Amino acid sequence: MKVLVLNGPNLNMLGKRPKEHYGTKTLEEINDLMVKEEPFDYDFFQSNCEGRIVTKIQEAVLKDYDAIIINPGAYTHTSVAIHDALEMFSGIKIEVHLSAVDDREDFRKINFVRDVCDMTFSGKKEESYLEAVRYLKNK
Numbered sequence: 001m002k003v004l005v006l007n008g009p010n011l012n013m014l015g016k017r018p019k020e021h022y023g024t025k026t027l028e029e030i031n032d033l034m035v036k037e038e039p040f041d042y043d044f045f046q047s048n049c050e051g052r053i054v055t056k057i058q059e060a061v062l063k064d065y066d067a068i069i070i071n072p073g074a075y076t077h078t079s080v081a082i083h084d085a086l087e088m089f090s091g092i093k094i095e096v097h098l099s100a101v102d103d104r105e106d107f108r109k110i111n112f113v114r115d116v117c118d119m120t121f122s123g124k125k126e127e128s129y130l131e132a133v134r135y136l137k138n139k
Helices: 027-037 050-062 073-077 080-088 126-137
Strands: 002-007 041-046 067-071 092-097 119-122
Touching: 002 027, 002 050, 027 041, 027 126, 050 067, 050 080, 067 080, 067 126, 092 126, 119 126
Parallel strands: 002 041, 002 067, 067 092, 092 119
Antiparallel strands: none
């Protein structure tokens, strides 16, 4: 299975962010855990720039990826562009979040990506990513 793993803004700073929300693992450590859980053909990408994330999703449409696992970070709550790009992707789409975004500040309750994703895993720090991998493994 060919899987694009997308991470949005500030996720490159994991390990330095508030541990109560984001845990102690770095993004690289989370990527390694995913590979250990299931050795899919992964492409990992992180950007703080919305347009670069949109471009990667469009590339996934054109390059026949089977699935996208995406943690849009703060763009979850603001990006119609990421929503629209995900809508074009016909493979499996999984939204992940390290923190329990639905239980946090009111502005985080707005979610522009959930309705175009097949599944959401959140609130379990790195385990959210591993649940996404297990979901794909069972598909």
